[in-house]
Amino acid sequence: MVDQDTKQRAEQMASRDEFPIKGFSHLEWWVGNAYQSAQYLRTMFGFRIIGYRGPETGTMDASSYLLAQEDIRFVVSGALAPDHAITQHVAVHGPGVHDVALAVPDAEAAFELAVNRGAEPAYKPHVVESDRGHKVMAGLKAYGETIHSLVEGEGELPDFEPMNDEFARPLGLRHIDHVVANVELHGMDEWVEWYERIFGFTLLRHFDDEAISTEYSALMSKVVWDGSGIIKLPINEPAEGRKRSQIEEYMMFYRGAGVQHIAMATDDLQTTVEDATGRGLEFLRVPDDYYDELPQRIPDLDADIARLGKLKILADSDEGGHLLQIFTRMLQDRPTVFFEFIERRGATGFGEGNFKALFEAIEREQDRRGNL
Numbered sequence: 055m056v057d058q059d060t061k062q063r064a065e066q067m068a069s070r071d072e073f074p075i076k077g078f079s080h081l082e083w084w085v086g087n088a089y090q091s092a093q094y095l096r097t098m099f100g101f102r103i104i105g106y107r108g109p110e111t112g113t114m115d116a117s118s119y120l121l122a123q124e125d126i127r128f129v130v131s132g133a134l135a136p137d138h139a140i141t142q143h144v145a146v147h148g149p150g151v152h153d154v155a156l157a158v159p160d161a162e163a164a165f166e167l168a169v170n171r172g173a174e175p176a177y178k179p180h181v182v183e184s185d186r187g188h189k190v191m192a193g194l195k196a197y198g199e200t201i202h203s204l205v206e207g208e209g210e211l212p213d214f215e216p217m218n219d220e221f222a223r224p225l226g227l228r229h230i231d232h233v234v235a236n237v238e239l240h241g242m243d244e245w246v247e248w249y250e251r252i253f254g255f256t257l258l259r260h261f262d263d264e265a266i267s268t269e270y271s272a273l274m275s276k277v278v279w280d281g282s283g284i285i286k287l288p289i290n291e292p293a294e295g296r297k298r299s300q301i302e303e304y305m306m307f308y309r310g311a312g313v314q315h316i317a318m319a320t321d322d323l324q325t326t327v328e329d330a331t332g333r334g335l336e337f338l339r340v341p342d343d344y345y346d347e348l349p350q351r352i353p354d355l356d357a358d359i360a361r362l363g364k365l366k367i368l369a370d371s372d373e374g375g376h377l378l379q380i381f382t383r384m385l386q387d388r389p390t391v392f393f394e395f396i397e398r399r400g401a402t403g404f405g406e407g408n409f410k411a412l413f414e415a416i417e418r419e420q421d422r423r424g425n426l
C-alpha cells in the first residue's frame with residue numbers, strides 16, 4: 055500500500071509538472087564474472103574499486119563491485135548460482151547494462167508518479183542502509199530488460215563494503231555524457247513518447263536515415279533529455295539499408311533492446327586516448343582519408359590533425375562549437391556494448407557529422423565477422 059504522504063508528494067510533483075532528476079546515480083552491469091570485469095574496468099579505464107558486496111558481506115547469491123572515477127559510478131555484478139536472474143540475463147544478452155540508475159530527491163514519490171503515468175514497476179521502493187548511509191531505491195522497467203532504478207540519498211551505495219584502491223590510475227573520465235539505447239524497428243518513437251510521458255523529458259535532436267546512412271546501413275536516432283543537459287539519452291532504431299545495419303546486428307546478438315554505448319566526458323581526449331592506448335585499449339579503426347578531409351570540414355579546429363589521426367580521434371562541429379570523440383571496440387565477444395569518450399568544446403551534438411565515417415568503420419568490422 056502506498057501511504058497518503060507519498061501519494062501527496064507524487065501529486066505535488068505532478069501538479070508542478072516536474073519529475074526532478076539530479077543526474078545518473080550509477081550504471082549496473084550484469085556479467086558472467088564480476089571480479090574480472092571490475093579488474094578490466096580498473097586497469098583499462100582507470101576506475102577505482104571502492105566497494106564490494108558478496109557472500110563475505112552477507113549477499114550470498116551474487117558478487118558486486120562498485121567502481122568510481124570522478125562522478126561516474128559503475129556497479130558490476132555476477133551471480134553465484136545457475137538459476138539467478140543475473141545468470142539468466144547473461145545467458146540471453148551476454149554481459150550488458152541492466153540498470154541505468156537515476157538519482158532523484160524523492161524515490162518513493164518519483165516511483166508513485168511514474169507508475170501513475172503508466173510506467174511498469176521493476177521493483178518497489180525499499181530502504182538500503184548500513185552504518186555508512188541510507189538510500190531509498192525503486193525500479194522502473196524500460197526498453198528490453200533494462201531498468202531505471204530511482205535512487206534517493208547522499209553518498210556511496212551503503213550496502214557496499216568500502217575498499218581502498220590506491221593503485222588504480224584514472225584516465226581522466228569525469229562524468230557520463232550520454233547513454234544510448236538500441237530499440238527494435240518502430241520502437242524509437244514509442245520510447246521517446248515513454249520518456250516524455252513518464253519523466254517529462256523533451257526531444258533534443260532527431261537524425262533520420264538520410265543524415266545517417268551509408269551504402270550498407272542506416273539508423274534513425276532521437277535524443278531525449280531532461281532539459282538541463284545532465285541526462286541525455288539517444289534512442290536508435292534500425293532503418294532499412296541495403297544490408298544488415300549495426301543496430302540490427304546488436305538486436306540479433308543482444309536478443310532485444312538494450313544499452314548500446316555509454317559516453318564518458320574527458321577534458322583532454324588526446325591525453326586520455328594516449329594513456330588508454332598505452333594500456334592496450336583498442337579503439338574503432340577510422341579510415342585515413344577521414345583526416346585528409348578534416349581540415350576542410352572543420353577549418354578552425356584547434357588540434358594537431360596528425361596527432362588526431364594517429365590516435366584515431368574523430369572531430370565534429372555544430373552551432374555551439376566543436377567536439378572530439380572516440381569509440382572503443384566492443385567490450386565483449388558479442389557485438390553489443392561499447393564506450394565512447396567525448397571532449398566537448400562547446401558543441402552540444404553527438405557527432406552526427408562523424409556518423410557516416412564511423413559507420414563505414416563499423417561496417418568494415420561487421421564485414422569481417424560475416425554479418426554485413
Ligand code: FE2
Pocket residue numbers: 232234315317394404
Ligand atoms: Fe554517443
